[in-house]
Amino acid sequence: MDQRSASARKGRKYEQVVEGARKVFMHEGFEGASVDAIAKEAGVSKATLYSYFSDKEILFLEVAKSECLRQGEASEMLVTPGPVDEMLAEIARKMATFFLSDFGMRVFRVCVAESERFPELGRTFYQCGPERAKAKLVEFLKIQVDEGHLQITDCELAAEQFIELCKAHLFPRMIFSVVTKPSEEEIERVIKGAVEMFMARYGT
Numbered sequence: 001m002d003q004r005s006a007s008a009r010k011g012r013k014y015e016q017v018v019e020g021a022r023k024v025f026m027h028e029g030f031e032g033a034s035v036d037a038i039a040k041e042a043g044v045s046k047a048t049l050y051s052y053f054s055d056k057e058i059l060f061l062e063v064a065k066s067e068c069l070r071q072g073e074a075s076e077m078l079v080t081p082g083p084v085d086e087m088l089a090e091i092a093r094k095m096a097t098f099f100l101s102d103f104g105m106r107v108f109r110v111c112v113a114e115s116e117r118f119p120e121l122g123r124t125f126y127q128c129g130p131e132r133a134k135a136k137l138v139e140f141l142k143i144q145v146d147e148g149h150l151q152i153t154d155c156e157l158a159a160e161q162f163i164e165l166c167k168a169h170l171f172p173r174m175i176f177s178v179v180t181k182p183s184e185e186e187i188e189r190v191i192k193g194a195v196e197m198f199m200a201r202y203g204t
Helices: 003-008 012-032 035-042 046-052 056-074 084-099 102-113 119-128 130-146 155-167 170-175 184-202
Strands: none
Touching: 012 035, 012 046, 012 056, 012 102, 035 046, 035 056, 056 102, 056 119, 084 102, 084 130, 084 155, 084 170, 084 184, 102 119, 102 170, 119 130, 130 155, 155 170, 155 184, 170 184
């Protein structure tokens, strides 16, 4: 059986292997993770692990792609109807919560660190994360333009601009470990600034 089709053989042991591998890979990266450590974390034998995945690379790809899909789900932008600036603030808060979470930072670091070894992983990360978040935001912005709340001629560009505004100051400092955990006040300061700048440019 093709090991890359292992995901079709789901069961309790399979899920244990993937979850154990997720924890080890997120903490150790690809090079630092050993099959022994993964099997121990998963609570299974190496023989059981190898019955699902023939080598560490295939297991890493399965885990990392799963994490990318989790990020995509986290980017869903269901917001409470209200004034456009309040809805933008809610969207910004959802994005910042994920971008700045320990989980989000680890996924980002692992995917970027291993993107040369696994180029398809980098593409999957982008498609399931940044690209999906942008697409959802573009939909939202087009609705607001149609309803007369915003004046935007290029919603694709505007969406990317807003996403970058939401990451300003905090995300780069966390990527380089300048800070480990921003305060709620710092996050709200960035969100407030992002919304105010965006509305100053595109508000009616």
